[in-house]
Amino acid sequence: MPEGHSVHRIARQFRLHFVGKRVSASSPQGRFAAGAAELDGHVMTDARAVGKQMFLEFDHERWLRVHLGMYGAWDFAGDITADATVLAANGRMGQTNQKGTPEQSGTPGELGTPGQPVTVDAAGEDSLHSIGAPRVARLRMAEQEKLGPGADTFPPEPIGAVRVRLLTHDTVADLRGPTACEVLGAEEVQAVIARLGPDPLVDPGKRSEDRFVEVVRKKPTPIGLLLMDQSVVSGIGNVYRAELLFRAHLNPHTPGRDVPEETVRALWRDWSKLLKLGVQHGQMMTMDRLGAKQKAAALAHREDRHWVYHRAGLPCRVCGTPIAVEMAAGRKLYWCPKDQA
Known part of the structure; x- marks a missing residue:
């Protein structure tokens, strides 16, 4: 999608x-x-x-x-x-x-x-x-x-x-x-827009961040499901969900209300950054700190530009633990059992 x-x-x-x-x-x-x-x-x-x-x-x-x-x-x-x-x-x-x-x-x-x-x-x-x-x-x-x-x-x-x-x-x-x-x-x-969660490119101000934080911090629903809920936040799909959670070192099963406020705010700001880069590049580029050759390869090949997405069974790029995969919100969720423990 x-x-x-x-x-x-x-x-x-x-x-x-x-x-x-x-x-x-x-x-x-x-x-x-x-x-x-x-x-x-x-x-x-x-x-x-x-x-x-x-x-x-x-x-x-x-x-x-x-x-x-x-x-x-x-x-x-x-x-x-x-x-x-x-x-x-x-x-x-x-x-x-x-x-x-x-x-x-x-x-x-x-x-x-x-x-x-x-x-x-x-x-x-x-x-x-x-x-x-x-x-x-x-x-x-x-x-x-x-x-x-x-x-x-x-x-x-x-x-x-x-x-x-x-x-x-x-x-x-x-x-x-x-x-x-x-x-x-x-x-x-x-009426349609009112049912949608905030979009960082539509309203990048603090009001949107606060709205996202308030909703997430009230929910017992796992954060891995909340990020896919378009009434909570707009635009995040399966790839960005997995990558945002890994970048935050956040276990996808953590209830939203148990995620520290500063972590929820960091999620919003990271989503804002990744969304802008996605619009700019036309690609869901989520890797960090790459040299020129590494970045060129990441932009040229999907498998080289994500931390965990579509890497089930492959070693985590940080710790080497095999990446896990499970079904969540009807889609495959990829995560590292060690770095996101």
Whole structure:
């Protein structure tokens, strides 16, 4: 399932290429024909993400709410341009694809300072490997962000079961397989957002941190489940859950009310940092204190950029204890029985 960084990146693509433009909306699949008709011909005025949900506003006070769920994805085609914000932070991206698996070392702590060119992920997770001058391209954005074949004509024919197609004069976005896709009014949107926990990129202030701390510290629920509860905190999925808990040296079974306040606050601040880095890199980069070659390998290969996620049975990068795996909230939870005892 796409985690918060992916949805924020998708919303940013809409702000770059759709906001301020008149949009033709259709449902090639037919399942969203009535909703598409409500939006067709209107100007998109805003695009925002809250956790794993995205909201696209149109000029007649109607919003398209999308939750990608496990299988949803947006494909973009047309004049896909560089994101100036990301370029400013990272320089020119996507020019190399460095291979190799250097030895990993270090302990959980501060991630490296942003500013180095981002290496293309070998599995295509970083959507920004397609950026550069405006060009005709196909770009998939979800948890696995992959560049597809170039389109010879515009707009390209829909491929597969496209629930919604949003088309401007130079860019098209196709949505497939979402869990939720509906047209809402402003009050309905606010009601949805009100049910969600705080998102550090939406409200980075102390009020959000205090809200997160207050909720967690009242709950008898294990912290490993609370972090996946979107009413407690928005955007954290299976990867970030495992990595945040390891970075905090926190046993996932500890009841929220038993976690020290300073640890809960540190969790929130670490989530804020990792989320910003995820949006910046297009990857869930959670390793720390890596040299240049190690960082390049981590950005190029998913298995080299996480402390515990997807490492069941492999030695902990810090203590060597085999990483444990169990089911929690319907998803696999990875953790170190020693460092998170």
